[in-house]
Amino acid sequence: MIKVKNLHKSFDSLHVLKGIDLEIEQGKVVVVIGPSGSGKTTFLRCLNILETPTSGTVEIDAKALDFGEMVVVTHEMRFAREAADEVIFMDQGNIIERGKPEAIFTNPKEERTRRFLNMIQ
Ligand SMILES: Nc1ncnc2c1ncn2[C@@H]1O[C@H](COP(=O)(O)OP(=O)(O)OP(=O)(O)O)[C@@H](O)[C@H]1O
Ligand SMILES: [Mg+2]
Numbered sequence: 001m002i003k004v005k006n007l008h009k010s011f012d013s014l015h016v017l018k019g020i021d022l023e024i025e026q027g028k029v030v031v032v033i034g035p036s037g038s039g040k041t042t043f044l045r046c047l048n049i050l051e052t053p054t055s056g057t058v059e060i061d062a063k064a065l066d067f068g069e070m071v072v073v074t075h076e077m078r079f080a081r082e083a084a085d086e087v088i089f090m091d092q093g094n095i096i097e098r099g100k101p102e103a104i105f106t107n108p109k110e111e112r113t114r115r116f117l118n119m120i121q
Contacts, residue, residue, distance in 0.1 A: 001064060002047070002058070002061075002069050002071070003022075003023050003057075003059040004020055004056070004059075005056055005059075006019050006056040007021075007043070007046060007053050007055075007056035008055045009039075009042055009043075009046055009051060009053050010054045016042045016093050017043060018092070018093035020094070022088070022095065022098075024069045024086075025069070026064070026067050027067045028085040028086060029069075029070045029085050030069070030070070030071045030085065030088060031072050031073075031074055031079070031080040031084035031086075031087050031101075032088045032089075032090055033075075033080050033087060033090070033116075034089055034096075038090045038091045039090055040073040044073050047060075047071055077105070077121065080105075081105055082101075084101050086100060087099065087100070087104040087105070089113045089116065091116070096112050097109055097110045097112075
């Protein structure tokens with residue numbers, strides 16, 4: 001289990017991650033998609049302790065290391081669709097929408113997700 005609570009990250013005055021909340025169940029593969037600059041890599045780096053969050057918490061329990069929850073960032077939508085148990089759409093430092101790949105790619109609920117998918121497909 002990976003638990004992220006109210007994660008914020010700023011670089012000087014640039015507020016990049018704006019309160020990310022996320023729980024990932026044991027063994028799940030989560031793929032993060034979203035526009036350039038939305039904070040995907042910064043989020044991943046915070047999970048990997050390559051960046052120190054400005055505030056908020058990241059909990060990774062020992063089983064996560066044994067059973068391999070995985071968070072990946074991609075611009076390859078086909079990969080996201082095939083590899084993910086769950087897809088997360090990020091924009092401007094927030095999680096806008098999350099769900100099964102089928103739901104996100106064929107029936108996104110949020111206008112911002114729809115716009116992003118239309119733009120890149
Ligand atoms: N070390 C850093 N110092 C200052 N600003 C940074 C740093 N790392 C990232 N940023 C800024 O944070 C914002 C988010 O960047 P990030 O790399 O997380 O986006 P991304 O979603 O991974 O984009 P891309 O799809 O292009 O890889 C951008 O405005 C970027 O310039
Ligand atoms: Mg990136």
